[in-house]
Amino acid sequence: MGDLVISSDNLQKSFRLGIFRKRVEALAGVSFAVEKNEIFGLLGPNGAGKTTFIKLLMGLIFPTAGSARVLGRPVPDLGAKQRIGFLPENPYFYDYLSCEELLDLMGRLFGLDARERRRRAGALLERVGLSRIVKESANLPLRKYSKGMLQRIGIAQALINDPELVVLDEPMSGLDPIGRREIRDLMVDLRREGKTVLFSTHILSDVELLCDRVAIIVDGKLRGSGPVDKLLSPRLLHTEVVLASGDRTEICEVAPDGDLDAVLRDALAAGKHVRSVTPRRESLEDLFMREVEAGTSRVSQS
Ligand SMILES: Nc1ncnc2c1ncn2[C@@H]1O[C@H](COP(=O)(O)OP(=O)(O)OP(=O)(O)O)[C@@H](O)[C@H]1O
Ligand SMILES: [Mg+2]
Numbered sequence: 001m002g003d004l005v006i007s008s009d010n011l012q013k014s015f016r017l018g019i020f021r022k023r024v025e026a027l028a029g030v031s032f033a034v035e036k037n038e039i040f041g042l043l044g045p046n047g048a049g050k051t052t053f054i055k056l057l058m059g060l061i062f063p064t065a066g067s068a069r070v071l072g073r074p075v076p077d078l079g080a081k082q083r084i085g086f087l088p089e090n091p092y093f094y095d096y097l098s099c100e101e102l103l104d105l106m107g108r109l110f111g112l113d114a115r116e117r118r119r120r121a122g123a124l125l126e127r128v129g130l131s132r133i134v135k136e137s138a139n140l141p142l143r144k145y146s147k148g149m150l151q152r153i154g155i156a157q158a159l160i161n162d163p164e165l166v167v168l169d170e171p172m173s174g175l176d177p178i179g180r181r182e183i184r185d186l187m188v189d190l191r192r193e194g195k196t197v198l199f200s201t202h203i204l205s206d207v208e209l210l211c212d213r214v215a216i217i218v219d220g221k222l223r224g225s226g227p228v229d230k231l232l233s234p235r236l237l238h239t240e241v242v243l244a245s246g247d248r249t250e251i252c253e254v255a256p257d258g259d260l261d262a263v264l265r266d267a268l269a270a271g272k273h274v275r276s277v278t279p280r281r282e283s284l285e286d287l288f289m290r291e292v293e294a295g296t297s298r299v300s301q302s
Contacts, residue, residue: 005165005196006034007059010066013052021231025220026052029066031069032215032225034198039191040198041207041228044217045288050200051089053217054169057198059087071165082110085163089170089200091154095143099125099134100143103160111163115162122155129182147174155183166190172206186211204283207232218288234281242275243267249275 013027027049034040042050055061055067059076073080093102100121125131130152133140142150151174158166164269171187172180180203187210189195203209207214207228214232215225224231239252240259250272254260264274282290 002160004033004069004072005036005037006068006070006198008053008057008066008068010067011053011056011063012065012066013049013061015054027063027217028220030217030220030222031066032222034196034213036196037191037194038212039197039199039210040209041214042198042217043202043207043214043288044145044200045202045285048217049220050217051169052220054089054167054198054200056072058084058167079137082161083164085158085161085166087154087158087166087168087171091150091157093142093150093153096141098139098141099130099145099156100138104158106160110133111158120160120162121156124159127159128152128156129179130156148176148179151175152179155186160171162186164195166182166195166197168197170201171199172201172203172282177200180206199209204232204234204287212287216288232287234287237280237282240278240280241267242278243272244275245270245272253280 009031010029011027011031012025012029013025015026017024030049030053042053044050052061056063057070057075059081068075070077071080071083077103094105097105103121103124104117107120112120122131125134130149133149142153145153151171155168155171158168166187168187171183175183184206187199190197211228213225213227216223216231236256238255239258241252241254241260241263242251243252252263254263260277264277267274
């Protein structure tokens with residue numbers, strides 16, 4: 001096992017709600033570790049406890065029980081914070097700042113000199129695909145930014161201190177397909193630069209494309225953590241075969257235990273053309289449902 005960048009030990013968080021102070025257990029003792037230089041995905045349905053876990057790691061809220069270490073220091077630690085970049089789930093920006101001013105402010109908070117702030121802001125705006133917009137309307141206040149543009153500036157501000165650890169709470173939220181791809185590429189670049197990335201998401205394809213390892217949280221409990229292919233094995237629902245004869249198209253579904261070879265052989269023998277063969281797998285939501293229904297952990301720690 002390599003160096004641990006994040007380790008949580010039985011991390012628990014309860015909230016008291018309403019006049020009867022009803023106890024809500026947002027996290028019920030979660031333990032896992034993130035190693036140096038990996039992209040780690042935090043998965044779970046809405047309300048699972050992902051944001052709570054991230055806030056605990058960032059020292060924004062305090063655990064009811066248990067503890068966490070980040071970059072070798074017990075949370076919270078100011079020295080560690082200087083080496084972390086963080087994108088909150090619902091980032092709040094000063095409405096009247098332009099995005100260059102926001103990056104400059106963040107750079108000041110990290111003690112960067114003016115030249116370095118300008119250099120990094122320029123490079124980051126380029127990196128998150130905002131430099132063209134900034135060139136066209138440099139003074140546009142952030143309150144006039146679209147959701148996707150705000151998400152991009154949120155990611156840029158998380159990188160201003162050239163952090164060793166980047167923590168992103170749903171970085172793809174509000175991004176169009178091109179934006180998502182750009183952010184995926186950026187995360188891969190960060191790993192190539194030796195950095196560690198922890199992010200939360202609901203999007204299975206992003207997880208499959210990006211993550212070295214994941215943790216699945218359902219209902220405040222860890223259902224498992226480990227390599228993606230060991231943990232996420234979405235079931236094959238059926239294979240969709242699109243056949244064409246003349247200008248007629250037909251679609252047939254072959255069950256997982258069906259004889260796909262025979263279907264294709266018969267179709268070709270009948271003079272049809274095979275247009276596509278697509279395995280249809282269950283979604284991350286189906287997988288979560290299965291996890292919730294199973295009720296027990298099927299995967300061990302690694
Ligand atoms: N400040 C709070 N006060 C009371 N309950 C809270 C608070 N913050 C979170 N919770 C509760 O804790 C649980 C976990 O919430 P959390 O925001 O961590 O989920 P999540 O996995 O990030 O969900 P999503 O995918 O919707 O972002 C929820 O039941 C939520 O209502
Ligand atoms: Mg959340």
